[in-house]
Amino acid sequence: MLPIGQLDGGHVVFGLFPKHHKQISMGVFTLFLGYAGVGMISPGMPVEELMIRIPLYLGFLYICYSRTDFTAQTKITISLSIAAVQYVLAFVKPEWEGYQGWLFFAFLLGRLMGLRHPEVSGFHTLDTKRKIVGWLAILIFALCFSPKPFIFE
Numbered sequence: 001m002l003p004i005g006q007l008d009g010g011h012v013v014f015g016l017f018p019k020h021h022k023q024i025s026m027g028v029f030t031l032f033l034g035y036a037g038v039g040m041i042s043p044g045m046p047v048e049e050l051m052i053r054i055p056l057y058l059g060f061l062y063i064c065y066s067r068t069d070f071t072a073q074t075k076i077t078i079s080l081s082i083a084a085v086q087y088v089l090a091f092v093k094p095e096w097e098g099y100q101g102w103l104f105f106a107f108l109l110g111r112l113m114g115l116r117h118p119e120v121s122g123f124h125t126l127d128t129k130r131k132i133v134g135w136l137a138i139l140i141f142a143l144c145f146s147p148k149p150f151i152f153e
Contacts, residue, residue, distance in 0.1 A: 001141035004029050005115045009141055014117040015126050016134045025115050026068070033064060033106045034082050035147065038098030041083060042090035058083055060103070064110035099148045 003009035004025045014021045041053050061079035068075070089096060109115060126134065 001137065001145070002028065002032065003138070003141070004032070004109060005113060005117060007109075007113075009137070010117055012134050012137045014120075016131060016138075018123065021117055025117070029106070029109065029115050030078065030082065032102065033061065033110075034085065034098075036098045036100060036102035036106055037061075037082065038086050038089060038096055040098075040100065040103075041087050042094060043087065044090070044094060054083070060107070064106050066111055067114045068110075101150060 001007070001009040001012075003013040010021070010025060013024050017024060037057070040057050041050060045053070058079050061082055062075050065075045065078060070078070
């Protein structure tokens with residue numbers, strides 16, 4: 001139900017907000033990717049490890065945005081910004097950790113499936129009943145989403 005691209009939540013958001021779907025999809029994807037990678041790079045890691053992890057992770061973030069309409073400079077800026085925020089967050093709250101399992105899903109979304117909703121022919125605005133169902137679907141997603149669906153200890 002993630003409100004991104006062609007996922008079920010993406011269809012719901014496209015139906016409710018057709019003019020703003022692209023911005024919502026990109027914003028949610030960025031937050032999703034940002035959460036997933038918390039803890040991937042941290043000030044507590046040895047410098048030798050960071051020198052390998054940081055370029056690889058930045059490349060991974062860049063690849064996740066490869067099918068967007070952004071310029072290369074914008075993709076680099078977004079990748080650097082996400083990594084910088086995650087690094088600062090790891091400095092301030094080292095006990096916080098995202099769920100790296102979502103990184104693979106983010107890669108699939110960003111690189112293979114795409115983050116945009118396909119063009120729709122004969123689009124009509126939703127009636128009130130369908131808008132209520134759409135908002136209900138968003139509410140169910142917000143209540144049921146599990147940031148860490150599998151915990152292995």
